[in-house]
Amino acid sequence: MRDDGLERAIDAAGGVAELARKIGISQPSVSNWSKVPAQRVIAVEAATGVSRNDLRPDLYSEPLLSKEAIDLVDAARAQQYLLLATLLSAAPSRRLLDQLSALTGDATPLGRAHAELAAAAANAVAAKVEREYFDLFIGLGRGELLPYASYYLTGFLNERPLSRLRADLAASGIACVANNSEPEDHAAILCEIMAGFAAGRFAASFEAQRAFFEKHVAPWMGRLFADIESAESAIFYRAVGALGRAFIEIETEAFTFAN
Numbered sequence: 083m084r085d086d087g088l089e090r091a092i093d094a095a096g097g098v099a100e101l102a103r104k105i106g107i108s109q110p111s112v113s114n115w116s117k118v119p120a121q122r123v124i125a126v127e128a129a130t131g132v133s134r135n136d137l138r139p140d141l142y143s144e145p146l147l148s149k150e151a152i153d154l155v156d157a158a159r160a161q162q163y164l165l166l167a168t169l170l171s172a173a174p175s176r177r178l179l180d181q182l183s184a185l186t187g188d189a190t191p192l193g194r195a196h197a198e199l200a201a202a203a204a205n206a207v208a209a210k211v212e213r214e215y216f217d218l219f220i221g222l223g224r225g226e227l228l229p230y231a232s233y234y235l236t237g238f239l240n241e242r243p244l245s246r247l248r249a250d251l252a253a254s255g256i257a258c259v260a261n262n263s264e265p266e267d268h269a270a271i272l273c274e275i276m277a278g279f280a281a282g283r284f285a286a287s288f289e290a291q292r293a294f295f296e297k298h299v300a301p302w303m304g305r306l307f308a309d310i311e312s313a314e315s316a317i318f319y320r321a322v323g324a325l326g327r328a329f330i331e332i333e334t335e336a337f338t339f340a341n
Contacts, residue, residue, distance in 0.1 A: 083116060084116055084117070086136075087132070087139070088115055088137070090137075091130045095130050098113055104130070104172065104173070104212065106125075106172070117138065118137045118138055120138065124172070124274060128169070128174055129172045160280035163280060166329070167274040169319075169322050170219075170269050170270035171270035173208075173212040180203075183200050183201075183204035184200065185203075187200070194328075195321070195325040195328045196325065199321040202322075210317070210318075211319075214317055227310065230265060231247065231302055232244045234301075235301060246297070246298075247267050248266060250294065250297070251266065251275075272298060276291075276295065291337075296337065300330070306326075307325075307327035307330060308323065311323035311324050
């Protein structure tokens, strides 16, 4: 029996087959779900517009730290990481594209990147962006890009960067999801982890956050976003790449010069 969150996602997608197609997995896999698996929540949210709080309230309804306890900068960082995680995990729905088109920018590098993303979203056709995402990250056999730390750091998948990441996650008390089809060194998962640190969902000191970023994010993710910017298949995702590259540069500088 399906729970309410899964039923809402299926209805929003237009059926089980459409939901499976939108998130790039087989229809029988979705048919066997009783609820959205934890590792698929962000992808389903991006594909359907149903919020993660509604999809899995058992995972996402717990309150974060109070607004007073979270620095405004950290709250903004968390939102930025979650946006990148969402766009890297699945193609955006029409609803999300409409929301992105309302972003405003300013004269800063990140502000300009927001304005470019808003313009790209306003001009985007959801079905074409879905195909673009498929060509970039899934493909027939493989996508144009492989958004994994192991690949960028060693040239191969499932190598030592992944095993080191898993060890650090275990030491931090962040459990790996059982039967997750994506390795934890996928860029979307790392962005979600960084969002959890920034928002206080995962307890970690500033030094622990900096060490995690410098070890698992900084050495490669900026290159990934630069590659997305210049990818042959990228149209809408060029703006995503520009935003990600600008944000990682800001994060790198902030962690480098922080006391």
